[in-house]
Amino acid sequence: MSEVMPVFFSNLLFQIPGLIAYIAALILALVFWTKYPRPSLLTLLAALIELCVTIVRSYLWAVLPVMARSHGWSQAKLGQVNGVIAVVNGTLLAAGFGLLIWAIYTGRSQK
Numbered sequence: 001m002s003e004v005m006p007v008f009f010s011n012l013l014f015q016i017p018g019l020i021a022y023i024a025a026l027i028l029a030l031v032f033w034t035k036y037p038r039p040s041l042l043t044l045l046a047a048l049i050e051l052c053v054t055i056v057r058s059y060l061w062a063v064l065p066v067m068a069r070s071h072g073w074s075q076a077k078l079g080q081v082n083g084v085i086a087v088v089n090g091t092l093l094a095a096g097f098g099l100l101i102w103a104i105y106t107g108r109s110q111k
Helices: 004-014 016-031 037-071 075-105
Strands: none
Touching: 004 016, 004 037, 016 037, 037 075
16 A cells, blocks of 8 residues: 555646646635536536546545555456546546536626
8 A cells, every 4th residue: 555655645746737627626615615506516527526426536546456456447447447437537536627607607697
C-alpha cells in the first residue's frame, strides 16, 4: 500500500485544475443557496459527483496495478476491470454534467 499513495497523489496533481473548479462550484453553490436554492442544490450535487469521481478514479489508477500484481491478474483481466471502471466513470461524469445543465435551466421563465 505504501507504493500506492505516491502514485495517487501524483495522479491528483494532474487533476488540480478540475479539482479547483469543482471546489469553486461547491463554494458558489453554498454562497447562492438562499437566493437560488434549487440551482444551488443541483450544482452542489454535480460538483460533489465530479469531485468524488475524480478522486476515486485517481486512487483506482494507483491501486489497480498493485492489485493486479498481488492477485496474479492477467492483462485481459486487468483490461476488463479497467473497462468496467471506464464505463462507470463515464456514466457518473455524464450524470454530474446533466445535473449541471439542469441547474442552469431550472427556475427560468420563458420569454
